[in-house]
Structures are given as structure tokens and as C-alpha cells.
Amino acid sequence: MVKHAGVHAKDTFSLFDLMESVKAVPDFNKVGAVALFIGVARGETKDKQPVERLELEAYEEKADEVLEKICKELKEKTGIVDVQIHHLLGEFKIGEEMVYVAVAGGHRTDVFPVLREAVERYKREVPIFKKEHVTDKKGKVSAYWVSEK
Numbered sequence: 001m002v003k004h005a006g007v008h009a010k011d012t013f014s015l016f017d018l019m020e021s022v023k024a025v026p027d028f029n030k031v032g033a034v035a036l037f038i039g040v041a042r043g044e045t046k047d048k049q050p051v052e053r054l055e056l057e058a059y060e061e062k063a064d065e066v067l068e069k070i071c072k073e074l075k076e077k078t079g080i081v082d083v084q085i086h087h088l089l090g091e092f093k094i095g096e097e098m099v100y101v102a103v104a105g106g107h108r109t110d111v112f113p114v115l116r117e118a119v120e121r122y123k124r125e126v127p128i129f130k131k132e133h134v135t136d137k138k139g140k141v142s143a144y145w146v147s148e149k
Helices: 015-023 060-075 108-125
Strands: 005-009 033-040 051-058 080-093 097-105 128-135 141-145
Touching: 005 060, 015 033, 015 080, 015 097, 033 108, 051 060, 060 080, 060 108, 080 108, 097 108
Parallel strands: 005 080
Antiparallel strands: 033 097, 051 080, 051 128, 080 097, 128 141
């Protein structure tokens, strides 16, 4: 069984792995709903510039620690059986999966708000860094870390 949260090299963790891990939780018999978020590499920036590819890096030890903390805290919410966040690292083509978030609970009304909170928190709190490789209007490709722009 895999850990419940963390960063992984691209191609070492999949949606199948996530679902197997969720189903292996000891209290899975209490689950009536599993909500999923799958983040994929978007093909344009917020400014509508075309993105060629993305690179994701992390301060891995701290990222694992923060992801575990978020999952542990959210699992304490009423009706929640399990929360998992797995973020992939490496180079991504447009449309490739980069992050999986799963929330399992007794009812759909329990899981959806927690899923949203899990996504918002990992985006805000986890030290994962994104480099966008973009094409300008003249066709020139350049790259920058998103926080630099």
C-alpha cells in the first residue's frame, strides 16, 4: 500500500494506484462516495499565451510533510473516512495528469466541500514549483517559473 499523500516522480503513481490505496483503507466499508480531482497540464497561461510544456519541482521533504498534514487535518472532518493528495513531479505535456486528490466519505454531501478545501490548500501551502514553457506571438519559446512572472 502506498502512502496517503506525497510527491512522486512522473509515471511512478497513477489514478489506479490512488483508487487501490483508497479502497485499502481499513474503514472503507463506511464509504458511500469518493470524490476525485485530477489536475492536468493546461495549454495556456492566465494571459492566454500558449504553453508548450510544464516542469514541476518540489522541496520534496517539506512537500510530503505538508501534504500529509493537510490530509490528516481534513480526515478529521465529519463524515470523512480518507483524504489523499498525490502530486507528480517532472516534465509534462499539455493534458497530462499532474495531481490526484481523493476524498472518501459516507455521503456525497460530506466529500465535495472537503475535496475543494484539499485542492485550495495544496495549491496555497505546498512547496511545489511550476515552470511554464510558453510561445509568444512571434513564435519565440521562453520559460519562466510561475512565481517570477
